[in-house]
Amino acid sequence: MKAVNASTTQLKQDLEKLKKNYEEYQKKGLNLNISRGLPCKEQLDLNGEMFHVLDEDNYMAEDGTDCRNYGVMYGLPECTRLFSQLLDIPEENIVLGGESSLNLMYDQFLRYYAFGTLGEKPWSDQAKEHELKWLCPVPGYDCHFNLTEALGFRMINIPLLSTGPDMDMVEKLVANDPAIKGIWCVPQYSNPTGVVYSDETVERLAKMKTAAPDFRIFWDNAYAVHHLYKENIVKDIFKAAKPYGTEDRILYFFSTAKITFAGSGVCLMASGDGTIEETRRLLKLQIFSHDKLNQLRHVKYLKTPENIRNHMKEVAAVLRPRFDLVDRLLTEKRLYEDVYTWFKPDGGYFITVDSYEGCAKKILEMTENAGVKVATAASTYPYHYDPNDSNIRLAPTYPPMEELEEAIKLFCICANIAAIEKVLAERGV
């Protein structure tokens, strides 16, 4: 049943009970923060062996390169090969980065901004002539939006459907407006909704005509091997692009941040031949080599694609109970079906809730007033503006189970209260 169909008397009764529950929570003096998408201690503990794979007799690459020294600018060949096999991308289309794929995205974006790409003018130049724009599937990832905002791109919201970005809208926009320079995508277990782009969406992104010759798809495949319940793998966009020759449009990012040690992983960018050649040339301005010892450490620890997949099964075993718990509590504690809706993803790091319209800020304020930071309001929308004030990203991966349980129970109480109060207010009660 929906709250909008419940009697006012019933809703008032519900509210009274809920408010008592809320007051009890306030008295507990909680001080929790479940807002961050971090790996938990148990996940990190799986990687203890990583501390021991290198030592004073083990620092050589397979070709005899001393990894303690400078050199090998684009990444250790065996490390590139491992990811090439894992992701089915040719080695020559991969450049390894350091510990952060966000940093790689930032670098690539700033290259376009300062240097332009493949004969096109730098975006900083183009921005003098007319305002540049960027497509942002929403809800999405705040770190993406922050970068395009800081560089002055006007961000255009694109609804993220269960199949991925609304492709009718995307195709129409990019076909006609050369000021639209790109789109942010998290194609598999999307941050935050968890959807996997459909084959058709991938195909249309690869195929579509763009008015801007330097239109770019930032393909942040952060959760490529991060399955929880089943392997729901997004279609290979490079293979989709091949018939259309649009490989240089795609900037594919991946990292081991949530496979090995977050913040001490290895990341990569893959793209078409032209883009990779250009990136390698510009990389010389920046660095002699990323941390090869860490690349070697990853190769010696992760060993093979199969071993990585097995490791991710262990990670899933750690994470699944957390996702189960959140899903169960969201189911059990919801008083009416219009109080909120959510999506239980096949993998990734988040569960997204859509509250009753106009209630998200209120809910998050309430949880904070009871000592629990659940999320940052509207952080999943460009300019931190959620037009429906309803999207909330839950991050179940980090907190201990007891804390997660406390936090989600409180969240459900607040979500019920906010929705019912809103319904009553709509009735003028």
Place this chain on the structure above:
Amino acid sequence: MKAVNASTTQLKQDLEKLKKNYEEYQKKGLNLNISRGLPCKEQLDLNGEMFHVLDEDNYMAEDGTDCRNYGVMYGLPECTRLFSQLLDIPEENIVLGGESSLNLMYDQFLRYYAFGTLGEKPWSDQAKEHELKWLCPVPGYDCHFNLTEALGFRMINIPLLSTGPDMDMVEKLVANDPAIKGIWCVPQYSNPTGVVYSDETVERLAKMKTAAPDFRIFWDNAYAVHHLYKENIVKDIFKAAKPYGTEDRILYFFSTAKITFAGSGVCLMASGDGTIEETRRLLKLQIFSHDKLNQLRHVKYLKTPENIRNHMKEVAAVLRPRFDLVDRLLTEKRLYEDVYTWFKPDGGYFITVDSYEGCAKKILEMTENAGVKVATAASTYPYHYDPNDSNIRLAPTYPPMEELEEAIKLFCICANIAAIEKVLAERGV
């Protein structure tokens, strides 16, 4: 005696002998490359303990932070503190970077280019109005020049004297031209000449009036603790800047690349309060944290400033015989005092030779034709154009002693030949 004062007969005799020597070298079938300023195996071997300071029971920062996870964007406090004590720069004026200080310089440069600084317009905007310029003490470091060239700055050569850049020239230029946005400096054991800027030079750089409010000194103190013969430490530029309030003008870079493992070190940028606040704010667009495990590894291995200084004494003991050898060979093998001159530095990584004018390219061609890459011609000058065609950077740190000896002997033969041929040609012989 000088070649220009020797008899033609004598010079012809010399030349005949030298050419025989050169031919003998050609027959050896050498294949050496001494052009790179890399640490040698023995220097790297000093750090074996680094592989063992972290393990599955040792990954916590002193405040209990799990360094295996995300977070601590500006660097681990104990790592910042260690460098703060070593360099006598307040912790709050330091931001830690990753494995490459060149990358930090690139990042900072691109921030100014894309975002501007402290209320001034981005350099990319200013460049639309008039050509921007940059001061380049010469000879200098090619990686510096490559960046300013790629971003379209017109580079102005500033003679590097034994006291540092020609400050009369610098002061006059920056006082009058708001298009001059900065200067590259390697103030201590300069790359490549090895000079240490005088106190007066540092004082004048800190004090000088600049027409551009966003004029910046990129202070690449790469060799701050890299003494070889004596501790010739450059004056503290932040202390010099304090009375004039110009701290934000200074971007101080340092790294452990040549202290621990090259390419797997930790680096930092230090500046005034305003710049650091701005950098920290913009860093959020880019990364959650640099590799904290590597920062912790450095703290646990390097421990104290005193320990770092002692470690650098061990490094110096490895490197000194190489510098002694080069200095001895350059002395013994030079037939006339105008064939070349050089400077034996108190520390750093290079010895710079100035050949007889107009001979550098020829000399390097000759060594390459005998199988030895000594250096890249004119790489120490902007646009790879050395107006005197005479400056050559020797990098004694990497090759084994025998290879270094072979290479330098060959170099001396070639330098003598080129000079004598030039003198004879000048006589019309």
